[in-house]
Every structure is written in C-alpha cells, then in structure tokens.
Amino acid sequence: MKPIVEFCISNIANGAQDSFEKLEKDSNLDVLDYGCLSYCTQCSESLYALVNGEIVEADSPEELTQKVYDFIEENPLF
DSSP, rough: OEEEEEHHHHIIIIHHHHHHHHTTTTTTSEEESSSOOSSSHHHSSSSSEEEEEEHHHHESHHHHHHHHHHHHHOOOOO
C-alpha cells in the first residue's frame, strides 16, 4: 500500500501546484486532487496536503514537498 497524498484544487491554485506536480511524479505515492477537502480555513491560511489523512502544512511549495516526505518517513504505514 502506498502513502496517499491529497490536495485541494483551490490550494493547488493558491500556490501548491509545484509540490503537487513533483509528488505526483513519485511512483511510490498515490497523489490525488479533489475539488474540496473541507479544510477551508487551512486552505486560505497556508499550503497544505493531507498525508494518509493527516494535515501537513507549509509556507512554500518546496517546504510542503519536503514536509510530506518527512511525514511519510516519520509515520510509516506498516
């Protein structure tokens, strides 16, 4: 089972696009985008993704990408 990374399409449009595209190319991840993840306050305040159901947030796309990988490493599925 691969880690699941979910993005809100509005957050992608607000700056997370580079992170989304980079993570999407990683064959070890399932990267999905949704119209809305129902974290509107989070979405308006920072860049974020849900990683295996947990919020990971950052101030830049590069930082978000790194934090997603860090979270996966620190919280293995098995």
